[in-house]
Amino acid sequence: MALSTAQRVAAALRARIESGDLPPGHRLSEEALGREHEVSRNTLREAFRLLIHDSLVVHLLNRGVFVRVLEPADVTDIYRMRAALETAGVRAAAHAPRTLHDAVSATVTEAERAAAAGEWQQVGSADLHFHRALAALAQSPRIDSAMDRLLAELRLAFHEMPSPRRFHEPFLARNRALAKMLESGEHARAEAELTTYLDDARELILGAMKEAHA
Amino acid sequence: MALSTAQRVAAALRARIESGDLPPGHRLSEEALGREHEVSRNTLREAFRLLIHDSLVVHLLNRGVFVRVLEPADVTDIYRMRAALETAGVRAAAHAPRTLHDAVSATVTEAERAAAAGEWQQVGSADLHFHRALAALAQSPRIDSAMDRLLAELRLAFHEMPSPRRFHEPFLARNRALAKMLESGEHARAEAELTTYLDDARELILGAMKEAHA
DNA sequence: TGTTGAGGATTGTTCAACAATATCCTAGCC
DNA sequence: GGCTAGGATATTGTTGAACAATCCTCAACA
Missing domain, CATH: 1.20.120.530 (GntR ligand-binding domain-like)
Structure with missing residues (x-):
């Protein structure tokens, strides 16, 4: 495994975002995406952090992460x-x-x-x-x-x-x-x-x- | 709780790094630091992520986090x-x-x-x-x-x-x-x-x- | 109409166990 | 002596779970 699981998931999510599958403003549910990509919530959250660093998604406390909406x-x-x-x-x-x-x-x-x-x-x-x-x-x-x-x-x-x-x-x-x-x-x-x-x-x-x- | 455990640990580590207690190039062992600061490895890893964002430390897959050394x-x-x-x-x-x-x-x-x-x-x-x-x-x-x-x-x-x-x-x-x-x-x-x-x-x-x- | 509050759903935090990987040490070879 | 292979050991990666904290929904109420 050259890439960690979190990196793999982050790449998959990045592709889904860039293709428009996950549109701007959409909330990324931990439970739903964890099930879809077959990873634990912890790993998914790690993937989110990578996307946050790219500012492809934004994180709101206690509300989750959302696909970035560009103003x-x-x-x-x-x-x-x-x-x-x-x-x-x-x-x-x-x-x-x-x-x-x-x-x-x-x-x-x-x-x-x-x-x-x-x-x-x-x-x-x-x-x-x-x-x-x-x-x-x-x-x-x-x-x-x-x-x-x-x-x-x-x-x-x-x-x-x-x-x-x-x-x-x-x-x-x-x-x-x-x-x-x-x-x-x-x-x-x-x-x-x-x-x-x-x-x-x-x-x-x-x-x-x-x-x-x- | 104003500060999470992870944030508290991250602040402590940041101080230790800036004071030179943890010198550049030093590996931050999850087990050792977890024992010292009396937190679980997962919490410590969360603290590491905060330091990584400040690029005070770097993360190498399967090798751990190291105090950043500037070339x-x-x-x-x-x-x-x-x-x-x-x-x-x-x-x-x-x-x-x-x-x-x-x-x-x-x-x-x-x-x-x-x-x-x-x-x-x-x-x-x-x-x-x-x-x-x-x-x-x-x-x-x-x-x-x-x-x-x-x-x-x-x-x-x-x-x-x-x-x-x-x-x-x-x-x-x-x-x-x-x-x-x-x-x-x-x-x-x-x-x-x-x-x-x-x-x-x-x-x-x-x-x-x-x-x-x- | 606007407000309040119960409750349900979701995220935040922490933990310990198991899997995957790197590192180190030793034995065997040239 | 130096070097390589490979197995033991140490360390990190991942998981699922439990519980806490917070937000959201929606109905009851003033």
């Missing part, structure tokens, strides 16, 4: 921190090894292939990979894991998106452009573009959220 | 992420409300007062507060809590510092200068100074660590 303020906040981490990556691009640059280009290609196939869900995943690769240019394990957590949170907001295509399509070309700027060493321009890019993306998500709740 | 690579990494977050704060300084700017100045004054009193331990705390205040200019709760965790980790490295005064004294004036640049709107200059500032601080810590291990 507009959360989206704004997440994009602020993303901007900080991805900017750090872009600024360190000059000192990053070739493998990390190649990884950035690879994610753009991945997104373009998925778009050509009409797999807009996959385009979304590739887009997240692209931004993770940008932050990875900073060569910092702590930045990497912080990015992973942020993007996992953000995935919760995507559930409210009506049309993945309408959201992701405009960014395909911008991702490619950004990757090209990094390749050619136009770091200052890349940094400026990244800022407006993230501002635009944030506004699109906030707009969609407002629509969904109206 | 030079960790210090380098922490400073990379600090640079990303504090730079984000400085760049957002123009849009930050007055109260946040006042908070920055207040921490500088706090440090100067402690230095005048010869309380170099307090100067160290004030310095951490200063950097937290810088990051806070970004107005992002997630950045704030990430900074808190980074600074808590860094505190472990301070244990290896032979002379708090020699480390902190040179930065008193630089903190004041940085605060002044922000007040007067010299954002670009503040950003540049912050970068070299953090590089210098990192090298000082790395040097002290190398000395301690030699």
Whole structure:
């Protein structure tokens, strides 16, 4: 067993949350989930703690854990921190090894292939990979894991998106452009573009959220 | 019951770690500590989880929990992420409300007062507060809590510092200068100074660590 | 209509027993 | 002498249970 039981259960729950099987706001009953996944309450609670650390769920005393509901303020906040981490990556691009640059280009290609196939869900995943690769240019394990957590949170907001295509399509070309700027060493321009890019993306998500709740 | 047994034990362990009674790298035996603190292993494990969240200890599957030991690579990494977050704060300084700017100045004054009193331990705390205040200019709760965790980790490295005064004294004036640049709107200059500032601080810590291990 | 309180359901805490795993020690081999 | 295999031992992982504390529901009541 390479993974502990709690880690295994946490991974399963994470998948169920990200797939929408366990929707935002849903309460995770200890008794029900313990029965479904065939683990004791103690182990399940340990799994919950792992998810809490990823802030995929929130814990309310004596009330249990709930799948996180993303408020507009959360989206704004997440994009602020993303901007900080991805900017750090872009600024360190000059000192990053070739493998990390190649990884950035690879994610753009991945997104373009998925778009050509009409797999807009996959385009979304590739887009997240692209931004993770940008932050990875900073060569910092702590930045990497912080990015992973942020993007996992953000995935919760995507559930409210009506049309993945309408959201992701405009960014395909911008991702490619950004990757090209990094390749050619136009770091200052890349940094400026990244800022407006993230501002635009944030506004699109906030707009969609407002629509969904109206 | 205001505090659970686990919280009480966690506080006791935290004190023992910070006092050096439980040195970095030391394994926290469930059986031994359970006997000493007169709690069951399960309760002790709950206490461990609280310490893990503060990253005061690390958990290795089937091997137990160990008092965290900071490697030079960790210090380098922490400073990379600090640079990303504090730079984000400085760049957002123009849009930050007055109260946040006042908070920055207040921490500088706090440090100067402690230095005048010869309380170099307090100067160290004030310095951490200063950097937290810088990051806070970004107005992002997630950045704030990430900074808190980074600074808590860094505190472990301070244990290896032979002379708090020699480390902190040179930065008193630089903190004041940085605060002044922000007040007067010299954002670009503040950003540049912050970068070299953090590089210098990192090298000082790395040097002290190398000395301690030699 | 709003409030109060009993009760039932759920989580919080702790425990001790059993299973799974790592570590250490010894014997045998090169 | 140094090294590897494998079994004894020590330690952590997991479980189910018991009990306490808290929240929620819903009916009775002012």
